[in-house]
Amino acid sequence: MSVDSFKQYLNQTFAISFDNETLLLEALTQRNYLNEHPDETGRDYQRLEFLGDAVMQETVAEYLFRRYPKWHEGQLTEMRIAMVQTRSFAHFARQVRLNEAIRLGKGEEMNGARDRDSLLEDIWEAFIGALYLDQGADTVKRFLDATLFAAVDTDFFDHFIDFKSRLQEKLQANGPVDIDYNTISETILADNSTCFEASVSLDDRELARGTGKSIKDAEKAAARKALNSLEDDTTE
Amino acid sequence: MSVDSFKQYLNQTFAISFDNETLLLEALTQRNYLNEHPDETGRDYQRLEFLGDAVMQETVAEYLFRRYPKWHEGQLTEMRIAMVQTRSFAHFARQVRLNEAIRLGKGEEMNGARDRDSLLEDIWEAFIGALYLDQGADTVKRFLDATLFAAVDTDFFDHFIDFKSRLQEKLQANGPVDIDYNTISETILADNSTCFEASVSLDDRELARGTGKSIKDAEKAAARKALNSLEDDTTE
Numbered sequence: 001m002s003v004d005s006f007k008q009y010l011n012q013t014f015a016i017s018f019d020n021e022t023l024l025l026e027a028l029t030q031r032n033y034l035n036e037h038p039d040e041t042g043r044d045y046q047r048l049e050f051l052g053d054a055v056m057q058e059t060v061a062e063y064l065f066r067r068y069p070k071w072h073e074g075q076l077t078e079m080r081i082a083m084v085q086t087r088s089f090a091h092f093a094r095q096v097r098l099n100e101a102i103r104l105g106k107g108e109e110m111n112g113a114r115d116r117d118s119l120l121e122d123i124w125e126a127f128i129g130a131l132y133l134d135q136g137a138d139t140v141k142r143f144l145d146a147t148l149f150a151a152v153d154t155d156f157f158d159h160f161i162d163f164k165s166r167l168q169e170k171l172q173a174n175g176p177v178d179i180d181y182n183t184i185s186e187t188i189l190a191d192n193s194t195c196f197e198a199s200v201s202l203d204d205r206e207l208a209r210g211t212g213k214s215i216k217d218a219e220k221a222a223a224r225k226a227l228n229s230l231e232d233d234t235t236e
Numbered sequence: 237m238s239v240d241s242f243k244q245y246l247n248q249t250f251a252i253s254f255d256n257e258t259l260l261l262e263a264l265t266q267r268n269y270l271n272e273h274p275d276e277t278g279r280d281y282q283r284l285e286f287l288g289d290a291v292m293q294e295t296v297a298e299y300l301f302r303r304y305p306k307w308h309e310g311q312l313t314e315m316r317i318a319m320v321q322t323r324s325f326a327h328f329a330r331q332v333r334l335n336e337a338i339r340l341g342k343g344e345e346m347n348g349a350r351d352r353d354s355l356l357e358d359i360w361e362a363f364i365g366a367l368y369l370d371q372g373a374d375t376v377k378r379f380l381d382a383t384l385f386a387a388v389d390t391d392f393f394d395h396f397i398d399f400k401s402r403l404q405e406k407l408q409a410n411g412p413v414d415i416d417y418n419t420i421s422e423t424i425l426a427d428n429s430t431c432f433e434a435s436v437s438l439d440d441r442e443l444a445r446g447t448g449k450s451i452k453d454a455e456k457a458a459a460r461k462a463l464n465s466l467e468d469d470t471t472e
Binding site: 062077 | 282283285286287289290291293294296297298301307308309312313373
């Protein structure tokens, strides 16, 4: 996708239109592309990535701080780490089609860099840096409301959080306990996939059940539910 | 110093006055203080520290990004790391007398926590978090202009940057070279302290000279000068 098409897409999808289009171009430009186009006078994305990295950290921290007034700093930190990481940023870079608009050097294109998570993370951050400079903090928040923050209401970030360890830490806070996971059922669904149900027990008392496409996922879902019920008075 | 005296000091020195004084109190309160005062209903500083850490990262990154438009991301990152670190934050926490105003538990007071860099770093971040929530990003910037950012114009942060390694990296970028440091002179000053002068040479050609209170400081100053002259076209 050309940078012009991407600008159109941004406008139609997010009602975002850059005043200084050089900033957008800079965020989308990889160093070797410039080496191969000596007529281009602009810069590559790396300075904007430096800024955007910090803008992401701050915006996500503030979002979590305000949204979960009862969470303690350990919970806030864990969720921030889940949100602000390579796989997460690469996912949202693809969602908003940044991957299609990057101006890559030929060698990088051949090596498949356009689909590499580490590059997509960098470009996501550089884009956020450019958006922040050009349109300000409020527009960045609005853009993240439609992308990263919207995913908080789904189970998207659950993949990044180790609920079983978290439950274990919580239950063992006052000394060793016996935590058991059991697979309760295994159901073949209409689409031929399998759905597992698992339970988690503390000293033979069942705390919660969860379902998932694998035993591991079902156990994780059970741990998450158990945690939620244990933390009812400290969470949102 | 009582929290009330600190509020007065903040007002007189920085023209800062909190609308929500609970936020200021929270930033200054350590957990065990609350355990020892069960009548207090507030929280300790840790959630505000989570927010303030991110606010500091962002504000410093943006300051450096705008101030040094020609620095590449490696230089920006090195300077940000020098500015955003325990020793730096503890220094400025003392400068603005936050150390005197912390509400500490008795055990921590006995253990000398009031002068411990790690606690002062936390309190600095918590205070910035509270200031950000209460007065907004512009007031935080103004406060940092008078403290952390003012120090950029002195050699305060030079202590944290390894100029000799930085010079070596730069000079060896295209292969091995011969870098030498020589002590040129040693002068006893009026106050009986010693001033050293050192030079740095590349393949027997002198690049720069520097002075300092120790040979190490003099060599570092020489490396810094050599770097500055080498980077003239890429720095500010």
